[in-house]
Amino acid sequence: MEQQKIPIQANVSDDRRSEGYVNVVYFNPAARMKEALKKLALFWGIAIVSVALPVVHFVTVPLFFCLGIFFAYRTYKSEGRVIEGLTRCPHCENEVPIKPAELQWPLTEICQNCARVVRIERK
Ligand SMILES: [Zn+2]
Known part of the structure:
Protein backbone atom coordinates (compact mmCIF):
# COMPACT_ATOMS: atom_id res chain seq x y z
CA MET A 1 0.00 0.00 0.00
CA ASN A 28 -8.93 -0.73 -1.59
CA PRO A 29 -12.38 -2.33 -1.05
CA ALA A 30 -10.89 -5.81 -0.55
CA ALA A 31 -8.49 -4.56 2.15
CA ARG A 32 -11.33 -2.65 3.86
CA MET A 33 -13.48 -5.77 3.93
CA LYS A 34 -10.58 -7.77 5.38
CA GLU A 35 -9.94 -5.18 8.11
CA ALA A 36 -13.67 -5.01 8.92
CA LEU A 37 -13.94 -8.80 9.20
CA LYS A 38 -10.88 -8.88 11.47
CA LYS A 39 -12.58 -6.44 13.86
CA LEU A 40 -15.82 -8.38 13.72
CA ALA A 41 -13.97 -11.61 14.52
CA LEU A 42 -12.16 -9.96 17.43
CA PHE A 43 -15.31 -8.57 19.10
CA TRP A 44 -17.42 -11.65 18.44
CA GLY A 45 -14.57 -13.71 19.82
CA ILE A 46 -14.77 -11.73 23.05
CA ALA A 47 -18.57 -12.09 23.03
CA ILE A 48 -18.28 -15.88 22.72
CA VAL A 49 -15.67 -16.09 25.50
CA SER A 50 -17.82 -13.93 27.80
CA VAL A 51 -20.72 -16.39 27.44
CA ALA A 52 -18.86 -18.36 30.12
CA LEU A 53 -19.00 -15.51 32.65
CA PRO A 54 -21.85 -15.87 35.13
CA VAL A 55 -24.46 -13.08 35.41
CA VAL A 56 -22.54 -10.37 33.46
CA HIS A 57 -22.86 -12.37 30.25
CA PHE A 58 -26.41 -10.99 29.91
CA VAL A 59 -24.72 -7.64 29.30
CA THR A 60 -21.34 -8.52 27.80
CA VAL A 61 -22.54 -10.90 25.09
CA PRO A 62 -24.99 -8.51 23.37
CA LEU A 63 -22.66 -5.58 24.08
CA PHE A 64 -19.63 -7.05 22.31
CA PHE A 65 -21.87 -8.44 19.59
CA CYS A 66 -23.13 -4.90 18.86
CA LEU A 67 -19.71 -3.27 19.29
CA GLY A 68 -18.33 -5.74 16.75
CA ILE A 69 -20.89 -4.68 14.17
CA PHE A 70 -20.34 -1.01 14.98
CA PHE A 71 -16.53 -1.06 14.67
CA ALA A 72 -16.55 -3.35 11.65
CA TYR A 73 -18.98 -1.01 9.90
CA ARG A 74 -16.84 2.03 10.80
CA THR A 75 -13.71 0.36 9.48
CA TYR A 76 -15.50 -0.61 6.29
CA LYS A 77 -16.66 2.98 5.79
CA SER A 78 -13.26 4.55 6.43
CA GLU A 79 -11.22 5.35 3.35
CA GLY A 80 -7.86 4.45 4.82
CA ARG A 81 -5.47 5.21 7.63
CA VAL A 82 -3.62 8.30 8.74
CA ILE A 83 0.04 7.41 9.19
CA GLU A 84 1.24 10.74 10.54
CA GLY A 85 0.99 14.42 9.87
ZN1 LIG B 1 -2.88 26.19 20.26
Whole structure:
Protein backbone atom coordinates (compact mmCIF):
# COMPACT_ATOMS: atom_id res chain seq x y z
CA MET A 1 0.00 0.00 0.00
CA GLU A 2 1.31 3.35 -1.02
CA GLN A 3 1.45 6.45 1.17
CA GLN A 4 0.06 9.70 -0.12
CA LYS A 5 0.85 13.14 1.20
CA ILE A 6 -2.26 15.27 1.38
CA PRO A 7 -2.23 19.03 1.95
CA ILE A 8 -4.57 20.04 4.75
CA GLN A 9 -5.97 23.11 6.41
CA ALA A 10 -6.50 23.40 10.15
CA ASN A 11 -8.96 25.66 11.95
CA VAL A 12 -10.17 26.28 15.47
CA SER A 13 -13.77 27.08 14.50
CA ASP A 14 -13.06 30.65 13.42
CA ASP A 15 -11.63 32.41 10.33
CA ARG A 16 -8.01 31.62 11.01
CA ARG A 17 -6.46 28.82 9.00
CA SER A 18 -3.10 27.14 9.03
CA GLU A 19 -1.48 24.79 6.57
CA GLY A 20 -0.11 21.31 7.07
CA TYR A 21 -0.03 17.82 5.66
CA VAL A 22 -1.02 14.27 6.47
CA ASN A 23 0.44 11.04 5.13
CA VAL A 24 -2.31 8.52 4.51
CA VAL A 25 -2.69 5.11 2.96
CA TYR A 26 -5.90 4.38 1.11
CA PHE A 27 -7.48 0.98 1.42
CA ASN A 28 -8.93 -0.73 -1.59
CA PRO A 29 -12.38 -2.33 -1.05
CA ALA A 30 -10.89 -5.81 -0.55
CA ALA A 31 -8.49 -4.56 2.15
CA ARG A 32 -11.33 -2.65 3.86
CA MET A 33 -13.48 -5.77 3.93
CA LYS A 34 -10.58 -7.77 5.38
CA GLU A 35 -9.94 -5.18 8.11
CA ALA A 36 -13.67 -5.01 8.92
CA LEU A 37 -13.94 -8.80 9.20
CA LYS A 38 -10.88 -8.88 11.47
CA LYS A 39 -12.58 -6.44 13.86
CA LEU A 40 -15.82 -8.38 13.72
CA ALA A 41 -13.97 -11.61 14.52
CA LEU A 42 -12.16 -9.96 17.43
CA PHE A 43 -15.31 -8.57 19.10
CA TRP A 44 -17.42 -11.65 18.44
CA GLY A 45 -14.57 -13.71 19.82
CA ILE A 46 -14.77 -11.73 23.05
CA ALA A 47 -18.57 -12.09 23.03
CA ILE A 48 -18.28 -15.88 22.72
CA VAL A 49 -15.67 -16.09 25.50
CA SER A 50 -17.82 -13.93 27.80
CA VAL A 51 -20.72 -16.39 27.44
CA ALA A 52 -18.86 -18.36 30.12
CA LEU A 53 -19.00 -15.51 32.65
CA PRO A 54 -21.85 -15.87 35.13
CA VAL A 55 -24.46 -13.08 35.41
CA VAL A 56 -22.54 -10.37 33.46
CA HIS A 57 -22.86 -12.37 30.25
CA PHE A 58 -26.41 -10.99 29.91
CA VAL A 59 -24.72 -7.64 29.30
CA THR A 60 -21.34 -8.52 27.80
CA VAL A 61 -22.54 -10.90 25.09
CA PRO A 62 -24.99 -8.51 23.37
CA LEU A 63 -22.66 -5.58 24.08
CA PHE A 64 -19.63 -7.05 22.31
CA PHE A 65 -21.87 -8.44 19.59
CA CYS A 66 -23.13 -4.90 18.86
CA LEU A 67 -19.71 -3.27 19.29
CA GLY A 68 -18.33 -5.74 16.75
CA ILE A 69 -20.89 -4.68 14.17
CA PHE A 70 -20.34 -1.01 14.98
CA PHE A 71 -16.53 -1.06 14.67
CA ALA A 72 -16.55 -3.35 11.65
CA TYR A 73 -18.98 -1.01 9.90
CA ARG A 74 -16.84 2.03 10.80
CA THR A 75 -13.71 0.36 9.48
CA TYR A 76 -15.50 -0.61 6.29
CA LYS A 77 -16.66 2.98 5.79
CA SER A 78 -13.26 4.55 6.43
CA GLU A 79 -11.22 5.35 3.35
CA GLY A 80 -7.86 4.45 4.82
CA ARG A 81 -5.47 5.21 7.63
CA VAL A 82 -3.62 8.30 8.74
CA ILE A 83 0.04 7.41 9.19
CA GLU A 84 1.24 10.74 10.54
CA GLY A 85 0.99 14.42 9.87
CA LEU A 86 1.81 17.88 11.07
CA THR A 87 0.10 21.23 11.20
CA ARG A 88 0.13 24.36 13.30
CA CYS A 89 -2.46 25.54 15.75
CA PRO A 90 -4.14 28.55 14.08
CA HIS A 91 -4.58 30.12 17.50
CA CYS A 92 -1.16 29.86 19.18
CA GLU A 93 1.08 28.75 16.28
CA ASN A 94 2.24 25.74 18.23
CA GLU A 95 3.09 22.64 16.18
CA VAL A 96 0.30 20.06 16.28
CA PRO A 97 1.36 16.53 15.33
CA ILE A 98 -1.39 14.39 13.85
CA LYS A 99 -1.61 10.94 15.37
CA PRO A 100 -2.19 7.71 13.43
CA ALA A 101 -5.92 7.01 13.17
CA GLU A 102 -8.64 5.84 10.90
CA LEU A 103 -9.08 8.26 8.06
CA GLN A 104 -12.36 10.08 8.57
CA TRP A 105 -12.67 13.73 7.59
CA PRO A 106 -12.51 16.05 9.40
CA LEU A 107 -9.70 14.86 11.66
CA THR A 108 -9.40 16.47 15.08
CA GLU A 109 -6.43 16.97 17.36
CA ILE A 110 -6.05 18.82 20.64
CA CYS A 111 -3.39 21.55 20.68
CA GLN A 112 -0.95 20.64 23.46
CA ASN A 113 -0.19 24.30 24.09
CA CYS A 114 -3.60 26.00 24.34
CA ALA A 115 -5.88 22.93 24.54
CA ARG A 116 -8.05 24.05 21.65
CA VAL A 117 -9.65 21.46 19.39
CA VAL A 118 -8.00 21.75 16.01
CA ARG A 119 -10.18 20.63 13.11
CA ILE A 120 -8.22 19.34 10.16
CA GLU A 121 -9.77 19.34 6.72
CA ARG A 122 -8.64 18.39 3.28
CA LYS A 123 -7.55 21.42 1.27
ZN1 LIG B 1 -2.88 26.19 20.26
